[in-house]
Amino acid sequence: MSALAPPAPGRSDSPAFADSADSDADMEAFLPSDDPYALSDVPRLAAPSEARGAAVEPAVCSADEPAGCVLSPPKAEREDWLVALCARFVGRERARAALSIGDQAIVSGTNFVTSVLIGRAAGREALGVYLLALCLIQFVRGVQEQTVYGPYLIFCHKRKGTRLARYAGSVLVHEGLWLLVTALGLAGLAVYLNLGGEPSGLRESSWILIAAAPLILFREFARHIAFGHFRSGTAVALDVGVAVLQIAGLGALYWWGTLDVPSAFGVMGAACLLVCWPWCLRFVRGVRVRARAVATDWRRNWTFGRWALATHLLHGASHYLMPWVVALVDGEAATGIFAAGSTLVGIANMFVLGLAHYVCPKAAERFHEDGVPGLRRVLRAATLIFSATLGPFVLICWAFGDELSSLVFTDAFAGAGMVLTVLAVNMWANALSMTAGNGLWAVERPDANFSADVLSLVIVGLCTAALIGAYGVIGAAVAMAIGGWVDVFARYFALRKVLKGLDHGATTAGPDAAA
Secondary structure: OOOOOOOOOOOOHHHOOOOOOOHHHHHHOOOOOOOOOOOOOOOOOOOHHOOOOOOOOOOOOOOOOOOOOOOOOOOOOOOOOOHHHHHHHHHHHHHHHHHHHHHHHHHHHHHHHHHHHHHHHHHHHHHHHHHHHHHHHHHHHHHHHHHHHHHHOOOHHHHHHHHHHHHHHHHHHHHHHHHHHHHHHHHHHHHHHOOOOOOOHHHHHHHHHHHHHHHHHHHHHHHHHHHHOOHHHHHHHHHHHHHHHHHHHHHHHHHHHHOHHHHHHHHEEEEEEHHHHHHHHHHHHHHOOOOOHHHHHHHHHHHHHHHHHHHHHHHHHHHHHHHHHHHHHHHHHHHHHHHHHHHHHHHHHHHHHHHHHHHHHHHHHHHHHHHHHHHHHHHHHHHHHHHHHHHHHHHHHHHHHHHHHHHOOOOHOOOOOHHHHHHHHHHHHHHHHHHHHHHHHHHHOHHHHHHHHHHHHHHHHHHHHHHHHHHHHHHHHHHHHHHHHHHHHHHHHHHHHHHHHHHHHHHHHHHHHHH
């Protein structure tokens, strides 16, 4: 997972962000207060200029605002029921972080069980094919994240009422179009594979992916929208529902001895459809779609996300492509060993992604409210937590990797311990890279990630060419780890340079603002 993109520098306060306004009273009627998916009660993040202590122009009503409008801070956020319940025991911020990690544990745990069932039922080759298909879905999900709901997670906090409803409607249309493009692309891939393209093991699964992949992607859209509005209860309900249906369906197929990769994706898609369809019907009640706004919002989001998309493609290239490289060089059985290591590393990945889902909006919020010092506190805490947990996890994988592989899967996966250890080292690096990337994202400098990710990709490519021929799947894992740590140091260097510049700018602007 790479960091979500920040808005391009200087764009967040541009005139393009002004929508034609309707009265907020209309919006209150359109979004009933008892609707848990209502979008009207979300906090507005302060503009960067406010956070840095610069002089702020007094708010005035524009000519197109309704008569008697008053621009004032929005109402306090109507807290999610699950957050409110947990906050009674551990506090609001700790509750949000814990629920984010807990929800990711549900998602990653479901993926873990799915991989284990496929590996035990169908063997190494089938698990390798499953990983290849999953990499395709993850690649498309990454593009979706940077261009569709990633921008929404930032800009939704700067809108309320009808303006927010229109923006949500635009993003829903963007998501629908993206899912259509995905289905068409997968249809083309299915035709290619069934006309003799490689890898041959993916041919049978390619047809079911046309329907299943868009449903899986829409589930990701739904849960991220929920988290973007701090509605952890909604996200947890969605993910628990999918987990129960998916594991039950796969378990039944495993019991009957009919579980394979195509049937697994069929169950995954069906679970997402059954759970997310009711959410979609309720979400649509709270949005407004205007054709003109759809195009305008897309241009704005593209300006926001283009640098982040470029860095995501560079940063994630090795994760998406390496299983395919292993399959082409060493075969699908070797890819199955790589998949087994990735699955076991997923035990820690549920913690990494869960904390990242909390750090991502929290970093932006702290920067807008407290400036650079607040952002530094969030990033420093995340770095320490990741290192304190993933460091020991690497040692556990090194000591017991082979035993874990045989225990969780079968004896056919014995020998995956070294691959597991190296992939755990790479996950540690990836967590720290995400932390630095979120910092650059929060200060609206996604472009600063670009050079670091280019360097990392070059290093991974050179190491892969040097190692994979002689060392096979272990060489591929080592190449990823080396590139990952190069990216860590390059991103933190870029972050330190950017934050130092912001500190200097704030110090220089302070006397002028006071005057």
